[in-house]
Amino acid sequence: MKLLALDTSSEGCSAALFVDGEVFEKFEIAPRGHTRLLMPMIRGLLAEQGLKPADLDALAFACGPGSFTGVRIATGVIQGLAWGLDLPVVPVSSLEAVALGAIEALQVGEGEGVAVAFDARMSELYWGCFRNRSGLPELLGEERVCSPSRVALEAGVANWVGASQGWAFRDGMPDDISERINSVDEALVPRASWVARLAAVKFSQGLAVPADRAQPVYIRDEVTWKKLPGRE
Structure with a gap:
């Protein structure tokens, strides 16, 4: 199977190829460079593996x-390629x-938990x-956006680690959260190599969609979005 994966959902910009179980990636931290970097990354990956876009099975x-x-940048590029x-x-x-x-990075054992927190701005976290x-990773409960003071760990898991930059707001989280977290890696940001590996599994499970259904997921609802300055 040959699959191309993209990620521009954070300050990192990356593209990855999953080729028959192997993953090849180009990754760069470039908060304002996604548009400039993404297509050259895609072309470079394909050329290095001797592949053409027509050789791909999925995106x-x-x-x-x-x-x-x-998120909109990756969505637009992936929809254009898919069509x-x-x-x-x-x-x-x-x-x-x-x-x-x-x-992998924190050597999380079978059945143990990972609490991922992104900075969602406006004093909130994606959780x-x-x-x-x-x-x-198996999702427990639902992904959500909330203030640090309202995050919660799901029941049924004894040992937890924390991941990503939202843990910089750990002091604002409930006391019991910090007490139950064994370690934290704030440096982890989304990478296309991880996206590719998860996508290969999901593809085998029949979870691929046509281009028009490849939509961004913001979580933040329309009411919260309208709180931004200048929005009516």
Whole structure:
């Protein structure tokens, strides 16, 4: 199977190729460079593996939550490629992608938990709790956006780690959260290599969608979005 995955949902910009079980990635921290970097990354990856766009079987992208602008960039590129190449798309949660990275980076054991927190601006966090299920993140409850003071760990998991930059707001979280977290890696951001690996599994489970259904996931509802200055 040959799958191209993209991520621009945070300050990181990356593209990855999943080729018959192997993953090849280009990644750069570039908060304002997604548009400039993404297409050269895609072309470079394909050229290095001796592939043409027509050789791909599927596409994938980190659909959010994350930076509104970043998520829209990946969505637009992936939809254009999907329509042009007539390929299915696998949307992957940005929070889930980081949970996969945390399972490996923090050596999370079977059945243990990963609490992923992104800075959602406006004094809020994007929050998702996952359990390690045979090396893959299993979502517990729902992904949501809330203030640090309202985050909560899901029941049924004894040991937890924290992942991503939202943990910089740990002091604002309830006391019992900090007490139950064994370690935290604030440096983890979504990467296309993690998106690709999750997408390959989801594709085998029949979770790919046509281009018009490859949509961004903002989580933040319309009422909250309208709170931004200058919005009516």
